[in-house]
Amino acid sequence: MTVQTVSQSKGWILIVEDDPSLLCMIKGNLEQRGYRVNTAPSGEDACRFLEVSRPDAVILDWMLPGMSGLEICRFIRQKAALRDVPILFLTARSDECDVIQSLDTGADDHLVKPCSMDTLDARLRALLRRHRVSNKKLVFANLSLDPETHRVERDHVLLSLGPTEYRILDVLMRHPRKVFSREDLLKRVWGENVHVEPRTIDVHIRRLRKAINQSEQVDLVRTVRSAGYALDDGALGH
Template identity: 60%
Template sequence: MTAPMQPACKGFILVVEDEPALRLLLEHSLRQRGYRVSAVPDGEQALSFLETTRPDVALLDWMMPGLSGLDLCRIIRQKPGLKDLPILFLTARMDEQDVIAGLDNGADDYLTKPCSADRLDARLRALLRRTRPVQDIITFGPLTLEPEHHQVTRNGRPVPLGPTEYRLLELFMRHPRRVFSREDLLERIWGPNVHVEIRTIDVHIRRLRKALNHEGEPDLIRTIRAAGYALEDGRMARQPSAD
């Protein structure tokens, strides 16, 4: 029986929240609604995360020990590669002057706690619509990927993909023929602070191959022994790999 398709990833959210219970609740709720999530407990760890990984939206608490959410927002806005990163405050501070201060210091939106999951989801979707540019269609060999609609075709045939397989293929298509190690793929797809078994990559590569390669079609994913995986255009036909 074919497993039901998971919805495409709606966006990558960095949650910065010092309260453990609320941090876990936000992680769970956002993942249930189709977002990819990384969560950290303070501003210092958020800055460390942002040195290597750019999310689609940063969801910040204001009142945190050490570096406050407001200070973190100011720092993010001063960094050349993060000046346009969408920032949403989710905080218990509800005074109008606090809202004004948050927006004046670079936040794109402001929500007060408690906040329903539906309302948070709506604000995140609105931010993503405003800040995501219309993305160019990517083509390589027989493959076409439309980032705006999360659609993939091979020679015009629709290729249904789960969210992880989609992200893998998009990475491969943006860097065709480049060899990615399993460690590279884990960090780029799941993020540097998420613990995932290394062999998980092989499982998703098998799923990606199964979706891409119908009977008689050349395998587009090349396995480089002891090195990793790369995307080829299929001109050198070979039987699909078992890896």
């Protein structure tokens, strides 16, 4: 099928929400703020829409009839034509483990409802700005990352990264050799207002190292004690 695209001054948004009154309220408010909005009351409806359309961003509830929000998120990330579409979870699930799970599944942001429309609008604008940054292929040493296809290669060998590891690598490759503290990476990868323990970064850095550093290859992720992490082709020990 041909993927439809629509240019809009503020963006074309798909809202996936099974509460009719909430869906109507969010849709009306976003339209008043200059967005074009389509809606889907279930995961199945959302997937049918996404098979032929490519919105600028998706607002996604977690608990839906049939397919869950996590399943829809995976569906989007597995589609070549959709995998870079920003996904914002708007859900009542507020535990830290839920936030981490949604982000690890591939979401870009996690907002707990109820929330103000000003907050939702600000998060959407931030996501759309971030994803409108240049999609130029990034290269560092023998490592490459293509934002358009989400392909990561080292020595022309395709690597498999989880969604969070991919986003961390994207940050590091856009600023090679710059040292990022855990707090910096948390803000850039998870957003300003998502509460995640700083040590969570260490877990994802270990996974990233395992994914990009094969046997006998130089470890490209440098640990700077008491400071953070950097992408550095001179990283040799930790």
